[in-house]
Amino acid sequence: MIRHVARRVVYLLPIxxxxxxxxxxxxxxxxxxxxxxxxxxxxxxxERAALRTKLGFDQAIPVQYARWVGHMATGDxxxxxxxxxxxxxxLAARVPVTLELTVLAVLLAVVIGVPGGIIAxxxxxxxxxxxxxxxxxxxxxxxxxxxxxxxxxxxxxKLDWLPPSGFVPLxxxxxxxxxxxxxxxxxxxxxxxxxxxxxTRTSMLEVLSQDYIxxxxxxxxxxxxxxxxxxxxxxxIPVVTVIGxxxxxxxxxxxxxxxxxxxxxxxxxxVEGIFTRDLAPVQAAILVxxxxxxxxxxxxxxxxxxxxxxxxx
Amino acid sequence: MSQxxxxxxxxxxxxxxxxxxxxxxxxxxxxxxMCGLTVILVxxxxxxxxxWLAPxxxxxxxxxxxxxxxxxxxxxxxxxxxxxxxxxxxxGARVSLQIVFVAIVLSLLVGGAIGLASGYxxxxxDNVLMRLMxxxxxxPLLVLALGVIAVLGPDLIxxxxxxxxxxxxxxxxxxxxxxxxxxxxDFVQAARATGAGHLRIMVVHVWPSVAxxxxxxxxxxxxxxxxxxxxxxxxGLGATPPTPTWGQMLAxxxxxxxxxxMSIFPGLAIFFAALAFNFFGDGxxxxxxxxxxx
Numbered sequence: 146m147i148r149h150v151a152r153r154v155v156y157l158l159p160i161x162x163x164x165x166x167x168x169x170x171x172x173x174x175x176x177x178x179x180x181x182x183x184x185x186x187x188x189x190x191x192e193r194a195a196l197r198t199k200l201g202f203d204q205a206i207p208v209q210y211a212r213w214v215g216h217m218a219t220g221d222x223x224x225x226x227x228x229x230x231x232x233x234x235x236l237a238a239r240v241p242v243t244l245e246l247t248v249l250a251v252l253l254a255v256v257i258g259v260p261g262g263i264i265a266x267x268x269x270x271x272x273x274x275x276x277x278x279x280x281x282x283x284x285x286x287x288x289x290x291x292x293x294x295x296x297x298x299x300x301x302x303k304l305d306w307l308p309p310s311g312f313v314p315l316x317x318x319x320x321x322x323x324x325x326x327x328x329x330x331x332x333x334x335x336x337x338x339x340x341x342x343x344x345t346r347t348s349m350l351e352v353l354s355q356d357y358i359x360x361x362x363x364x365x366x367x368x369x370x371x372x373x374x375x376x377x378x379x380x381x382i383p384v385v386t387v388i389g390x391x392x393x394x395x396x397x398x399x400x401x402x403x404x405x406x407x408x409x410x411x412x413x414x415x416v417e418g419i420f421t422r423d424l425a426p427v428q429a430a431i432l433v434x435x436x437x438x439x440x441x442x443x444x445x446x447x448x449x450x451x452x453x454x455x456x457x458x
Numbered sequence: 459m460s461q462x463x464x465x466x467x468x469x470x471x472x473x474x475x476x477x478x479x480x481x482x483x484x485x486x487x488x489x490x491x492m493c494g495l496t497v498i499l500v501x502x503x504x505x506x507x508x509x510w511l512a513p514x515x516x517x518x519x520x521x522x523x524x525x526x527x528x529x530x531x532x533x534x535x536x537x538x539x540x541x542x543x544x545x546x547x548x549x550g551a552r553v554s555l556q557i558v559f560v561a562i563v564l565s566l567l568v569g570g571a572i573g574l575a576s577g578y579x580x581x582x583x584d585n586v587l588m589r590l591m592x593x594x595x596x597x598p599l600l601v602l603a604l605g606v607i608a609v610l611g612p613d614l615i616x617x618x619x620x621x622x623x624x625x626x627x628x629x630x631x632x633x634x635x636x637x638x639x640x641x642x643x644d645f646v647q648a649a650r651a652t653g654a655g656h657l658r659i660m661v662v663h664v665w666p667s668v669a670x671x672x673x674x675x676x677x678x679x680x681x682x683x684x685x686x687x688x689x690x691x692x693x694g695l696g697a698t699p700p701t702p703t704w705g706q707m708l709a710x711x712x713x714x715x716x717x718x719x720m721s722i723f724p725g726l727a728i729f730f731a732a733l734a735f736n737f738f739g740d741g742x743x744x745x746x747x748x749x750x751x752x
Contacts, residue, residue, distance in 0.1 A: 163593030174609050286732035288685050290692045290708055291725035302715055397600035401689050405712070416693050419608045427608045434601050
């Protein structure tokens with residue numbers, strides 16, 4: 146097991162280095178003097194020179210990069226140009242929001258998508274199966290922001306069941322927080338639900354047609370046990386893959402959704418930073434997002450081991 | 459020599475043509491693919507003939523008909539300053555299609571060149587380029603696009619550049635893989651033996667056998683590019699306000715909740731366009747018998 150984990154980490158390490166280098170290089174690619182982006186127009190020449198030495202712009206690029214990584218690793222993300230707030234504090238406030246949003250979306254996909262897919266697979270071409278096919282097709286072409294708008298229209302404005310937007314931290318008031326997070330997480334999760342449903346259906350159909358299922362049935366295994374213990378466990382492996390692969394799309398959806406529902410998450414931080422030409426928070430938020438996605442990929446790989454007994458570690 | 463070559467050339471001609479015909483026939487029988495193609499054609503016609511099809515000027519302000527619900531005068535209603543939504547949706551098709559097309563062609567050219575060079579040259583070049591592509595691929599699509607815009611600044615040209623950059627690694631990886639499988643084939647070796655230069659081999663001999671897959675991939679990417687484009691427009695990072703875009707119309711609609719028509723119709727346009735691109739891409743993939751994508 147440890148060897149397997151180590152191998153995956155070694156495989157993902159160059160990608161993590163490359164992505165962080167790309168985020169770092171945003172500063173190098175910036176047209177003009179980067180100290181303008183970091184300190185604004187009003188800074189004095191001395192301040193600019195001091196920052197240039199601090200960031201080591203006079204040094205070779207690999208050296209600069211190493212220093213930058215060092216700063217990031219010790220939690221020094223710089224300060225916001227606009228508010229002078231340390232970017233680390235902004236991250237601390239915003240990471241939980243985006244994390245909650247994506248976790249709830251994945252939860253939704255598993256809780257609705259997997260049973261939906263199983264039901265569809267049990268009666269091929271039945272009405273449930275047709276519904277799943279249509280839902281899967283539509284769910285993938287549905288733009289997040291439109292889904293969000295439609296959900297607000299229906300559940301917040303017409304039916305008045307849920308609040309249309311706003312945010313309360315989970316720790317402060319869990320009930321109010323969840324109420325506010327339901328519509329956003331459905332918005333982010335809806336296309337994942339569709340994909341998971343379709344994948345569960347496909348892989349259940351495939352697994353159910355295999356010999357060992359027939360053997361188990363011949364042995365007199367009960368229907369529930371057959372489905373859950375024998376079929377589902379193997380059918381879930383590709384489903385986990387799909388969820389892992391969709392992490393990037395999910396985060397993209399979260400970025401837009403945070404804007405619709407005015408949630409103070411990482412996506413909002415990036416977009417606000419772009420509008421105020423405030424690069425430090427944008428860089429930090431993008432870095433955190435990418436590293437997060439890479440870590441989820443690692444977790445996905447490792448979870449195969451737990452699901453698939455055939456993968457010997 | 460020339461005598462013996464002529465029949466061979468003729469055979470090649472008929473074979474390649476019949477392959478095209480087979481693909482076209484298969485596409486014609488692909489129901490979802492044809493549905494997609496029909497919708498795409500409708501959108502293309504809307505885009506091409508927008509000034510003639512649209513009942514109003516998309517920027518024409520009418521203070522007497524602000525936030526008017528759908529009626530005979532304005533079939534899809536009007537927006538907050540009395541502009542006709544139908545006309546704006548039709549002109550929006552023009553903007554979106556242009557952006558999607560330019561972005562995909564750009565990423566195809568750049569990604570294709572990187573993939574060709576990487577696969578054909580191999581070695582260190584390949585290694586460096588592919589690590590760079592892996593790094594770009596690790597970013598979520600929209601987040602990478604936002605990163606590019608953060609560096610270049612928010613405007614339409616930069617949004618197009620961002621959409622192109624985001625799709626470069628996909629094309630590069632695809633083309634590289636194809637090139638690797640073609641590189642050692644007999645006809646490439648033969649070209650090399652006749653003394654063809656590297657550039658000629660890449661462009662004349664390798665590229666055509668890769669092109670089919672690239673076209674399928676491009677059409678499969680179209681819906682994702684469209685959705686990313688409208689996401690950027692929705693966030694206010696696409697074309698600037700007087701230009702009508704579907705995404706930006708939806709952003710405005712969020713300030714006028716009572717006007718359902720403002721949020722329904724532009725959304726429907728994006729939804730059906732994305733769906734159509736998906737269906738057509740699938741159809742094309744089946745017709746050309748290519749196994750890529752999901």
